[in-house]
Amino acid sequence: MNIEKRNLLRELGFWQEVAIVEDCRCPSCAERVDEDEFRNEVFMREFESSGLCQGCQDTVFGYKVAW
Numbered sequence: 001m002n003i004e005k006r007n008l009l010r011e012l013g014f015w016q017e018v019a020i021v022e023d024c025r026c027p028s029c030a031e032r033v034d035e036d037e038f039r040n041e042v043f044m045r046e047f048e049s050s051g052l053c054q055g056c057q058d059t060v061f062g063y064k065v066a067w
């Protein structure tokens with residue numbers, strides 16, 4: 001995770017979650033994230049950006065993105 005992303009998360013009030021992400025846990029559901037669970041590289045890239053697991057990405061983004 002780069003510095004810019006870290007600062008952004010802190011500004012958004014996710015500072016505590018940053019530590020969780022670095023432990024490969026989803027900041028939303030706190031489940032451990034396995035890279036094998038992602039359906040394609042689009043989700044993988046989002047995980048690298050936000051740390052969200054596949055299930056939470058479905059919940060957060062599914063309604064507005066047609067895959």
Ligand SMILES: [Zn+2]
Pocket residue numbers: 026027028029030031052053054055056057
């Ligand atoms: Zn999750």
